[in-house]
Amino acid sequence: MIVISASAPGKIVLMGEHAVVFGKPAIALAVNLRLRCRIDHSSENLVNGQPLATAGNPYLSYIVNNLSKNTDIPSNQQLSFDVLSDIPAGSGLGSSAALSVATIGALAALENKPLNEEAISKKAFEVEYDVQGRASPMDSSVSTHGGGIFLDSKKGPDFLWQSTRNDKTWYIHDLKVPQMGMVIGYTGIRKPTGPMISRVASYCKRTKFACEIIDEIGDITLEGAEAINHNDIEKLGRLMTKNHKLLAILGVSSPELQNLVDAALPHSYGAKLTGGGGGGSMIALTDKPEKVYKAIKLRGGTPYIVHTGVDGLKISERD
Template sequence: MRLKVRSASSPGKIILFGEHFVVYGKPAIVSAIDLRAKVKIQPTSEPQVKLSNGSTHNPAVKAAEYILQELKINLGLIIDIESTIPPSAGLGSSASISVASAAATSLLLLDRIDLDLVREAAFVGEKLVHFNPSGIDTSIALYGGSGLYTRAESLKPINISIDRLLVIDTGKTRKTGEMVKKVREFYEENKEKFKEILEEYDEILNSVLDSFKNRNLEDIGKLMLRNQELLREIGVSCEEIEKAIKTALDAGAYGAKLTGAGGGGCVVALIDEDRLEKAVSMISEKFKVYTPRLSAEGVREEKT
């Protein structure tokens, strides 16, 4: 059988509530967004898996290599990546690239997307970047939609009743592993305080699930700000994040908070659809702004 070029794409993600706390057993609310990474895989006569620029140190490469090993196939591959997801910004870029690469490799070798195999391969790819990933990014990149994520139960679909959010890029990159380590150190040094923070997060989570049912945007915004207070307390906010939040609130947002690991990256803000255009105009004077739709489709095949 002559193998042809295959392509797949996968969505980025935002964490609306619960980043970092998910590592300590709490549920996080997460949604796929319609910023996507597209990966094209083509066979090559060279006995190596690499990007089109020659690099081999990339999650897409590791994910593809895993599938080749699992299927016991010896084949060289060239990988092309196109992505609208900003890297190192808390929007799941590395997981999306890993999932899309694994899916394209699965299509190339099996003529279908084997979700179990893709999930395993993508997790291996993401480890290259995050060392000990929670699995949240991989799950949402695979299945899309919106859900309540726990490490024990994976992704439980929920209706978050929000169509679109503002995503503000602070422009400051950071390493997820460093932020996770920082929170672990806070936990080790302040166990009683951390327990209180987790209890307060439980209250926020229960309240926001009710607010989603009622589509009460004002309450959801206030709860975002409360979640941000907790993230500030455990040391993962920074000056750039706080400035982006203030800019969003000044532009009329109901609430805003960091999304992802913190220490930089992106802020998400909730605003009425009819005020969105004006808010984007104001915020874009200081920051790069995205207005992604939520609950986007998961991994899918793309035309080559």
């Protein structure tokens, strides 16, 4: 019997979340929190031994319901999925993209297909977009590729692939990022991404002001990419904190996130919420990770000192 297991990383967003959904630039890094998905043939569709249901498992259900679109596996083939994750779900750390990437990667391996990063990442983006109602290809791309990525509205050096949905095209680039001390602070508050994206979209529909904030996030993200190219960590930190303020104006911060950002800032180059916001997690760029760790813990958050520069999708087992 063939048993396949694949793993994919979660991510942090250095700059540009939410604005990237509108086609603006963003910078995301894979981190050493991973989700593993093991797939096996089965007599019924199961997740961790329980029947697969759309309500509890929208991403896996979507993949199974669209099996014939994405694979040559017959649509009546039943599968069992075992999912094990280090990434807290609904926490802004890209758990849903890691789940989609690892599952689609494992299905490709089950079919003995060569791993094609671009194809897997695009299929995972489709899952994210359709289940959430709106998304950018940021999470699916960085989880597939690993390391760092820079999304832009035009093609530049180190271009990997482009993704188009409706009237928007994102050009995805490999981004080499120097080793940086990075601490995640999880508020413990689960916030699904879809409603946060909708909230920003309706704010932008109502007011020109919100669209200008989105533009401003895009502009400072380009400055952030320049700062990375020049290894200017202090400038990057300042821009990250500015990015946080702009996200707060858009209404996607929360008192709990602000509490952890405030705790981290005295020991950091910069700090900001990461991902969808409204709860979930923040990140701090620092050369004193232990101090930030303690400060976040003292304020009731769950800190993780994380490594970047990690692998993307990996097929980790084949029997």
